[in-house]
Structure formats: structure tokens, C-alpha cells
Amino acid sequence: xxxxxxxxxxxxxxxxxxxxxxxxxxxxxxxxxxxxxxxxxxxxxxxxxxxxxxxxxxxxxxxxxxxxxxxxxxxxx
Numbered sequence: 001x002x003x004x005x006x007x008x009x010x011x012x013x014x015x016x017x018x019x020x021x022x023x024x025x026x027x028x029x030x031x032x033x034x035x036x037x038x039x040x041x042x043x044x045x046x047x048x049x050x051x052x053x054x055x056x057x058x059x060x061x062x063x064x065x066x067x068x069x070x071x072x073x074x075x076x077x
Contacts, residue, residue, distance in 0.1 A: 031055075 011019075027033040027044045031040070031053070056062050067077050 017041055028037070031037075036053065036055065039055065043051045043053050054062075054065055056065065061062060071077050
């Protein structure tokens, strides 16, 4: 196994193609774009409840957000 950063490897070509298609032009930030709303809807359908979705660039950021939701401010993980 190679234990390296989660952003060390390249992205799958299909994912790259979709990112390029979805990120051309201008769009509102902070989960206010149509794409953000579509993603939240899909996850809501999957989990059968209202959800908040935070699209982030790396697994480290995702882990930090998840831990911040579970830990008390100033708490230890």
C-alpha cells in the first residue's frame, strides 16, 4: 500500500470531464448553485431526509468537517 495524500493521485477521466462541463462560466458560491442543489437533492433521496452537502477539495477537509460536527468546541478527537 502507498499511504500518501488523498490529492496525490489523478482523477478518473470521466470525473474530470464532468467537472470541466459543470464548472465553465460563472455560478453562485456557497452551495447556492444549481449543481449544489441537485447534489443535495440526490443525497436527500438516497438518505430519505433533508441533508446539507458540502463539496470539498480533499478527504482531509471532509474529515475535518465531519469531526467538527461530532466534537465539542475545544474537544479532543
